Amino acid sequence: MRLTERYSKETGREYALRMLKDNIIHLDLIPGSMLSENELSSEMHLSRTPVREALIELSKVKIVEIYPQKGSAVALIDYNLVEEARFMRNVLECAVVELACKMAGEDAVMKLRENVKLQEFYLENRSPEQLLKLDDEFHRLLFHITGKDQVYQLMDSITIHFDRIRSMSLIAVKDLKTISDHQSMVEAIAAKDGKTAKDVMEKHLSRYKIDEEALRREYPGYFR
Structure with missing residues (x-):
């Protein structure tokens, strides 16, 4: 440990x-x-x-x-619990990213872009732990930009089932779309395009469904 x-x-x-x-x-x-x-x-x-x-x-x-x-x-991984956690994140984060399109200034957009650049670096250098940390920081920044830090803390405390799948995806999924999703979100926020930002976030948080086959193949004994 x-x-x-x-x-x-x-x-x-x-x-x-x-x-x-x-x-x-x-x-x-x-x-x-x-x-x-x-x-x-x-x-x-x-x-x-x-x-x-x-x-x-x-x-x-x-x-x-x-x-x-x-x-x-x-506990072994139960996809019903993963889906519940994803549902909560989807409801909250789609609303937050839309709000970020209205509230984010140049400094906030710059911080998001810096985060994504670091994600690209750690993807190239195969550091899943750093990628997960930066992924968390990216989403936390969205809540901070919109003044919803306490909401993020509440969400973060009960989405561990979903977070475990995210961690596994960074190791097992070869064609990882996480960073390109983040890039698209940042560009939508910079353009104040709430609809596009929300659509990208919804797709982003649903990727675990697409990745399930790869995860089960890589970790066959981890699931119910």
């Missing part, structure tokens, strides 16, 4: 939750793998209580399954 430093004001539970989510999304904790509270608490230098609380929190969104007297496991 990969660990990053604990934030200065982060509680043990918050740190455990952040680390578990990050490792599940990036497949360091693979679907179907068992989770030991003792091992996790030792790795994260925490007591068992915050780790147990984090696992319970993740079980509420069905990304972790808890078996009484047996332990916990990372």
Whole structure:
């Protein structure tokens, strides 16, 4: 399991939750793998209580399954839950990208373009982890531009099923359309073309359906 430093004001539970989510999304904790509270608490230098609380929190969104007297496991991928998460993102992000077309100034468009340029660099240099980080940052910027930071935080906290598919796509899908989608969105925002921006976002968030065959072929044991 990969660990990053604990934030200065982060509680043990918050740190455990952040680390578990990050490792599940990036497949360091693979679907179907068992989770030991003792091992996790030792790795994260925490007591068992915050780790147990984090696992319970993740079980509420069905990304972790808890078996009484047996332990916990990372849930296998359920495309029904992926679709629910995608639906939420689609509703919110289509509205946000339309709003960005009205509100984004030159500085905001420049930041989006800089982000896409970095995505191109990391695509060429095959760095899926950096690509996912920049992808997240691109979408977060759209919410920031429109003054909807809290909405982004709410959305981000419950779309882990969709995020895991995104992470897998960056590794398994050869003809990746993510960056070209982002480029098209930026150009639509710069042109203040809300309809085009919304159409591109909707297509962008639906690509997981197109990619499902490639993902199942690459990761046959990860799905229900």
